[in-house]
Amino acid sequence: MKFLPLIIANIKRKKIRTVLTLGSFAVSLFLFGLLVTIDAAFYQGLEVAGVDRLIVSNKTSLIMPLPVSYKERLRQIPGVEDVTYASWFGGIYQDEKNFFPQFAIDTETWLGLYPEFIIPEQQWQAFEKDRQGAIVGRKTMKRFKWKVGDRIPLQATIYRGIWEFNICGVYNGTRKADDLTQFWFHHKYLDENTPFEKGYVGWYTVKVKDPDQAAQVSRAIDDRFANSPFETKTDTEKAFTAGFVKQFGNIKLILLSVGAVVFFTLLLITGSNMGISVRERTNEIAILKTVGFTDQKVVFLILLESTLYALVGGGLGLGLCKLFTLAGDPTGGLLPLFYLAADRIALGVGIAFLVGVTAGFIPALFAMKLKIVDAMRRV
Structure with a gap:
């Protein structure tokens, strides 16, 4: 000094x-x-990727769908504990710059695969009862100043027309790195309004019983659907996220x-x-x-x-x-x-x-x- x-x-x-x-x-x-x-x-996504989760997508391209019938067939594969699915929606809220991820999900199994997301039980029950219901991440709610009970219109880009949703609840994460910007709605609502896409999903998320057996389960899944009209490509959630980032x-x-x-x-x-x-x-x-x-x-x-x-x-x-x-x-x-x-x-x-x-x-x-x-x- x-x-x-x-x-x-x-x-x-x-x-x-x-x-x-x-x-x-x-x-x-x-x-x-x-x-x-x-x-x-x-x-x-690499930091918070679940070690016990696999992503199953179409082998040709991520934008190509898979049959919804694969859900039960995936459950039958040794080492698989649970299965859920989702599809990308890609809607626009008011302006094209207002980007946030929107997923049509299987409401019966979604939370079982993503326990890091926390939603009040009452809000989730209200969501399950409302076919036009939606669950929205806390950051997206804050960004657009939405509140539970609001009716939100989204202009479809992949599909057609204006889609309206009722916000039934807000989810939070248990970790700081969890993505709190997503918008979830019923996959059944998507099926009802897109007859040409009914019976198909975007991708599956598979939970394995033993993370150490993830590689073997991945090979078993792809072998199960080899030479079928809809062949699969299975990666760990971390590898899938890394591959997505590399596209940039x-x-x-x-x-x-x-x-x-x-x-x-x-x-x-x-x-x-x-x-x-x-x-x-x-x-x-x-x-x-x-x-x-x-x-x-x-x-x-x-x-x-x-x-x-x-x-x-x-x-x-x-x-x-x-x-x-x-x-x-x-x-x-x-x-x-x-x-x-x-x-x-x-x-x-x-x-x-x-x-x-x-x-x-x-x-x-x-x-x-x-x-x-x-x-x-x-x-």
Whole structure:
């Protein structure tokens, strides 16, 4: 702490340079926070995927259906504990930008496969009795300011016409990463209004008795329906989610590439500023050595100054990013889990510290090797 006044005096020497250096760190760490938040949002399903759940879809394509008769045949496969199914609806609420996932579900089995979703028993019973009923995630309810009892119209995109639903309840999750943006309604309601699709579902979710036997059960399912008109492709829920994310491209590689460029540039900027600052203070460094400051103390002062730039600027950037993410998903539904976690903030602080130390290392080395006589000769 006794060196702090000296460091603060050096920082105040060139106020514009100080502001620009802090700003560079703030912008870079804000971008870092945004990148890791987007990365976490894309891969959120991998973190919460059920280890005992398999996804069974059409082998040709996910958009191709499977017969509803497969439900009982799947139950008969050894190792299978329970089965449910769902279909994608793809409706529009008021505007095409108002995206949120909508699933027609098998109400009799859905909650048994997804125990992480919590719904008041009274609301679920009301939903089961209302063929036009719907259960909506808490985040979507809040987003559109809906309430239980509202009647909601959706413009169908895959199917035809305006579909109306009665909101019977709201579901919550038991984990922070659970998706609370979904909209569920009766698959029977979908069947009644789409005679040409009746008897088909989008995909099945299978619960296995023993997660360690998931691979064997997957092979057994695909073998059971091999060479049939509707062959299947079975993956663990984690593998299925990962495959879905890959359709957007290699998100992680893109984010890492952008992040690496940003921090390399930041390292050059900070190193250059510290180098200029040390050269401007050559005579002062010589005086410090004259009055008894050792080479190690001089190095420590310069590294501390560089690190202070990094931590203050980086902390400002991460703080602003945290405030930005608190506002929720800026994409309107594409990234339902949009928040900056504490471990990623800690990672950002660690990176800022590392950049600060690295950027100040060469100027500190120059100051350490500086001889008092040579420094006094300079103007």
